[in-house]
Amino acid sequence: MDVTILGSGTSHGVPIIGCNCETCTSDNPKNKRFRSSIYIKTNVKNILIDTSPDLRLQLLNNEITDIDIVLFTHPHADHIMGFDDLRAINRINKRDIPCYGNKYTIEAIKKKFEYIFKDRHCRFSVPSVELNEIKNELQFEDLKVTPLPVKHNHDNVLGYKIDNFAYITDCSEIPKETMKLLKDVDLLILDALRYKSHPKHFNINEAVEVIQNLGIKKAYLTHVSHEIEHEKVNEELPEGIELAYDGLQLKV
Ligand SMILES: [Zn+2]
Numbered sequence: 001m002d003v004t005i006l007g008s009g010t011s012h013g014v015p016i017i018g019c020n021c022e023t024c025t026s027d028n029p030k031n032k033r034f035r036s037s038i039y040i041k042t043n044v045k046n047i048l049i050d051t052s053p054d055l056r057l058q059l060l061n062n063e064i065t066d067i068d069i070v071l072f073t074h075p076h077a078d079h080i081m082g083f084d085d086l087r088a089i090n091r092i093n094k095r096d097i098p099c100y101g102n103k104y105t106i107e108a109i110k111k112k113f114e115y116i117f118k119d120r121h122c123r124f125s126v127p128s129v130e131l132n133e134i135k136n137e138l139q140f141e142d143l144k145v146t147p148l149p150v151k152h153n154h155d156n157v158l159g160y161k162i163d164n165f166a167y168i169t170d171c172s173e174i175p176k177e178t179m180k181l182l183k184d185v186d187l188l189i190l191d192a193l194r195y196k197s198h199p200k201h202f203n204i205n206e207a208v209e210v211i212q213n214l215g216i217k218k219a220y221l222t223h224v225s226h227e228i229e230h231e232k233v234n235e236e237l238p239e240g241i242e243l244a245y246d247g248l249q250l251k252v
């Protein structure tokens with residue numbers, strides 16, 4: 001499968017509007033971060049994880065026109081506010097897009113985007129989507145999608161394992177049962193906001209510790225804040241762990 005990082009930034013995005021720090025004023029494209037999202041191309045399904053507020057530009061910049069399913073991690077604004085832009089994909093593919101999330105996420109999406117589920121008479125004026133609660137793993141031919149329950153401070157949110165690849169954004173604790181599901185993962189993308197600790201996110205040291213405890217050989221850190229200057233911090237990371245950046249393409 002091919003994984004594209006559509007966004008590697010925290011909720012404000014980087015640069016932050018009005019900020020004059022070293023990262024926000026940097027010319028290095030690796031310091032420009034859309035809100036976190038990834039796209040996974042497989043032989044069976046093309047999968048989008050989260051619909052960030054930057055979704056339109058993320059799809060345009062990466063020339064993505066085909067999304068079969070959307071997996072939602074949780075309903076915070078930086079992960080769902082591009083939902084309405086799925087209309088563009090409906091326009092091309094002319095079919096509903098099945099979307100998956102846990103109960104908390106599905107209920108929040110229904111509430112926040114009430115108009116979508118009320119006003120379906122005019123095709124393409126609202127997204128044609130189908131919301132499904134994901135409880136167990138999903139099987140699409142030989143592709144296995146496993147929800148990974150994790151804690152995001154007090155919220156119960158999801159990461160996802162897709163065959164031997166896993167994506168966990170917005171996470172402050174991984175329960176033991178989920179750690180077991182990560183044992184056989186070859187590539188992990190994991191939340192790491194900054195060096196300072198934060199109640200809702202792993203910091204860099206916490207993320208590195210999780211990766212090393214699991215013995216995962218290749219990992220990328222995402223949901224990164226402007227406190228992290230790409231080149232400086234990337235150099236300091238242990239072997240096998242790197243900062244993700246927008247547009248990065250990975251083969252799994
Ligand atoms: Zn977030």
Ligand SMILES: [Zn+2]
Nearest residue numbers: 019021024226
């Ligand atoms: Zn800044």
Ligand SMILES: [Zn+2]
Nearest residue numbers: 074076152170
């Ligand atoms: Zn969040």
